[in-house]
Amino acid sequence: MLESFILGLSTGSACLLTCGMVMFPYLMSGSSGVKRITIDLSVFLLTRMLVYALLSVAAWYLGRAFFTNQVVRSVVPGILYIVFAGMLIWYAIDRNRQKNCPAKFVTTVNNRKLIPIFLGVVNSLGFCPALYLVLTKGASEESLAGSLTAFLAFFIGSSLWFLPLPLAGKIKKKKILETIGILATGLAGIIFIIKGLTSLIGGIING
Amino acid sequence: MKKIKIIAGIAWAFICLILIIVLFPGLNSFSSSLAMLPFMKINPNYTGGEVAQSLVMDNCTIDIRRPVFDGLFGERQKGFVQIDWRGEIPAEIIDTIDFDFDNNKDFAISINSKSSETILLPFNNKIRDVGISTPTSYGWAVRVNLKK
Amino acid sequence: MDDTLSGTSLKKSFGKSLLYSLPMILITFMFISGGRPDFSNPSSALAMMITFILVNVLYFLMHYTGKTDKFRAILFIIFALSLSFTLISNMLEMRNSMSFSQADILECKIPFCHLVIPMMILPAAFTKSIIFPGSILGSFAGIASMVVLWLVATLVLGRGFCSWGCFYGGWDDGFSRIRKKPVIKKISDSWKWMPFAVLFMVALTSALSLGPTYCDWICPFKAVTEFEEVTSVASAAKAGVFISLFAGLVVILPFLTRKRTQCSFLCPLGAINTLSNKITPFTVKIDKANCSECFKCVAACPLFALTQEGIRNGKVSVFCSKCGKCIDACSRNAIHYGIKGVPAGTMKKFSRNLFLFISFLFMAVFSSGSIVNTFRGLLDLIF
Numbered sequence: 001m002l003e004s005f006i007l008g009l010s011t012g013s014a015c016l017l018t019c020g021m022v023m024f025p026y027l028m029s030g031s032s033g034v035k036r037i038t039i040d041l042s043v044f045l046l047t048r049m050l051v052y053a054l055l056s057v058a059a060w061y062l063g064r065a066f067f068t069n070q071v072v073r074s075v076v077p078g079i080l081y082i083v084f085a086g087m088l089i090w091y092a093i094d095r096n097r098q099k100n101c102p103a104k105f106v107t108t109v110n111n112r113k114l115i116p117i118f119l120g121v122v123n124s125l126g127f128c129p130a131l132y133l134v135l136t137k138g139a140s141e142e143s144l145a146g147s148l149t150a151f152l153a154f155f156i157g158s159s160l161w162f163l164p165l166p167l168a169g170k171i172k173k174k175k176i177l178e179t180i181g182i183l184a185t186g187l188a189g190i191i192f193i194i195k196g197l198t199s200l201i202g203g204i205i206n207g
Numbered sequence: 208m209k210k211i212k213i214i215a216g217i218a219w220a221f222i223c224l225i226l227i228i229v230l231f232p233g234l235n236s237f238s239s240s241l242a243m244l245p246f247m248k249i250n251p252n253y254t255g256g257e258v259a260q261s262l263v264m265d266n267c268t269i270d271i272r273r274p275v276f277d278g279l280f281g282e283r284q285k286g287f288v289q290i291d292w293r294g295e296i297p298a299e300i301i302d303t304i305d306f307d308f309d310n311n312k313d314f315a316i317s318i319n320s321k322s323s324e325t326i327l328l329p330f331n332n333k334i335r336d337v338g339i340s341t342p343t344s345y346g347w348a349v350r351v352n353l354k355k
Numbered sequence: 356m357d358d359t360l361s362g363t364s365l366k367k368s369f370g371k372s373l374l375y376s377l378p379m380i381l382i383t384f385m386f387i388s389g390g391r392p393d394f395s396n397p398s399s400a401l402a403m404m405i406t407f408i409l410v411n412v413l414y415f416l417m418h419y420t421g422k423t424d425k426f427r428a429i430l431f432i433i434f435a436l437s438l439s440f441t442l443i444s445n446m447l448e449m450r451n452s453m454s455f456s457q458a459d460i461l462e463c464k465i466p467f468c469h470l471v472i473p474m475m476i477l478p479a480a481f482t483k484s485i486i487f488p489g490s491i492l493g494s495f496a497g498i499a500s501m502v503v504l505w506l507v508a509t510l511v512l513g514r515g516f517c518s519w520g521c522f523y524g525g526w527d528d529g530f531s532r533i534r535k536k537p538v539i540k541k542i543s544d545s546w547k548w549m550p551f552a553v554l555f556m557v558a559l560t561s562a563l564s565l566g567p568t569y570c571d572w573i574c575p576f577k578a579v580t581e582f583e584e585v586t587s588v589a590s591a592a593k594a595g596v597f598i599s600l601f602a603g604l605v606v607i608l609p610f611l612t613r614k615r616t617q618c619s620f621l622c623p624l625g626a627i628n629t630l631s632n633k634i635t636p637f638t639v640k641i642d643k644a645n646c647s648e649c650f651k652c653v654a655a656c657p658l659f660a661l662t663q664e665g666i667r668n669g670k671v672s673v674f675c676s677k678c679g680k681c682i683d684a685c686s687r688n689a690i691h692y693g694i695k696g697v698p699a700g701t702m703k704k705f706s707r708n709l710f711l712f713i714s715f716l717f718m719a720v721f722s723s724g725s726i727v728n729t730f731r732g733l734l735d736l737i738f
Contacts, residue, residue: 001562002564004558005563006559006560006563008650009559010555010556097356117719150719179545179548180548180551180552180555181552182548183545183548183549183551183552184552184555184556186552187552187553187556188556191556194572194592194596197592198592200590201588201592202588209698212609212696212697213696213697213698214696215696216636216694216695216696216697217636217694217696217697219694219695220636220637220694220709221709223510223635223636223637223713224709224712224713226507226510226511227507227713227716227717228382228716229509230503230504230507230717231386231720231721234503234504235498235500237503238492238497238499238500238503239492239499241490241499241502241503242491245483246480246483246484246485247485247491247498248484248485248491249463249484249485249487249488249489249491249497249594250481250482250484250485250486250565251484252486252565252566253460253461253463253486253487253488254463255461277482277565279477279478279481279482279562279563279565280481281609289461295361304376327583327628339461341456341457341458341461342458343458343461343462344458344462345462348458348461350461
């Protein structure tokens, strides 16, 4: 739970700062007052939570189907953690990452009311390395409740950054915060590489 | 305004000079004052929690501490209970413990103090496993992991 | 009060330097000898005398030569080495090993260091307790005394703590001085924000796990102090991380870049000290009237605090640790110690004298205990 929350919180900052400026105008367009913004944001976050809940169930069933014994349950997630954490670190140092924001396709949606839902789906399904990591975590959990908790913790961690979204345009030192967010994402990647190595070596020793 | 800034800057610098000069002679006194603040105590996850009951045996005393589930905002689902044996430790420690004092034994523990081999026999489903079993300067300490 | 200085005017005559050193001589004598020199143990007396002479000669030379950094660095490096020596010899004596056991943790016998402070804050606020297995009022590295020392030092010196008070900083400072020219010259400016990312991560993980995660998983200085017994894959992984980070950030990168890379790219306490630079009265100022924009100071700065753009604008960033390296590198005295509120280019000598007295006094007294211990240990080994 702790790892998923930290992953969400560390990558959420980078996610918001890279995609926030694309999403913000659409999420808030035509909105009148705090009430409208709150409703739109709530719908957006609720959609994300639902998508993550579905993903947690899917990940857990896949894990149960493929991770058939304790050694595989340790070795395969270990390898996946290392690969996806490597991708997360690459994402942190890749200068072209801003071009990859999935939310830019929001322009294809015409119905104003559907925009928060569409953004919620696109944002949670924007398959980024952080999501791959939490999918691996969900798949390697012993119980469905464990998988749901991992995704919920990831959702809470990443959602905290969206709460002050209406104020995003007013942040003065955005560039510095973005840099710190990206570096924190890289650090989260390092944490998962160590976790992956520990799981992999532990699995090999036990096997 | 410029003069005020200069005077304020220099005054602050001299206050810092005094602070550094009194820091080391007053360190013990400042530290003791700081130590009186309510947050200056070690978290129970490290201390093992307060001793809830002491059982005096022939050569040693068994301290049963309160179960620790302390988390950041409240209690966690998983925790531990620490048992300390103080005094002369026999080669083989065998005890049954009722850590929640409900007159029902919660677990039995057997420790070989030469090899450190520790065997736990749980009597209910709150008991998970042995977290730590180690010789200490006062005797022996065991942490048994619990769940709510 | 002097208005401008040029060339080597920070130098003082022998007599004047001695006069400026007198308060330091008296105060350090009181602290090192405890006010009553004890000659009953010859090695202790000799160790105290060597330490006393060492600190005062270095302080005298700062005034006499007008240079700051190299004399500061000598004591700073000796401080780092002596602290590791004291810690390791204590542990070898008490435990026959550099690793601490589970019993040491259960009995809260782990020495506390200032790097734990960033991790303590959130749990202290929410749980009203300290998440470290140390002693609150211990005679050696007690939590309360370390917190008081750090609080006052960071208030007075700001990030100057990182160059005048931190007993780890001397390690990468030392390795950054071995080569005369850097092998790696271009390092992205963005990396200097890394300590804030580390601070964010360790503050969060420590609060949620109620354990000092930086000490448990990251701290490179575990390699030269003490670490957890290797009894599992996780503890082996931790030992691997400590040694790799020490080798990479404290030895190899400082050697190749001539920068203090551990302090610049990792230390979470450095991030907090950077913020406290806003409070301290002391700063480094650029006298634009005398600056020829040669940017020797930018190349000299070991902590990425100076940029060419900053120099042009007459600004030193909050990353400055007031080590004095840039000041020594400037032949025109265009960069100098200053006091906030006092315009750049004025009161240069006054500001320098006041800052040097405060910062050197802190370092000399703070370091003297472990330096005396080290000299005594070495003397006992030799004789």
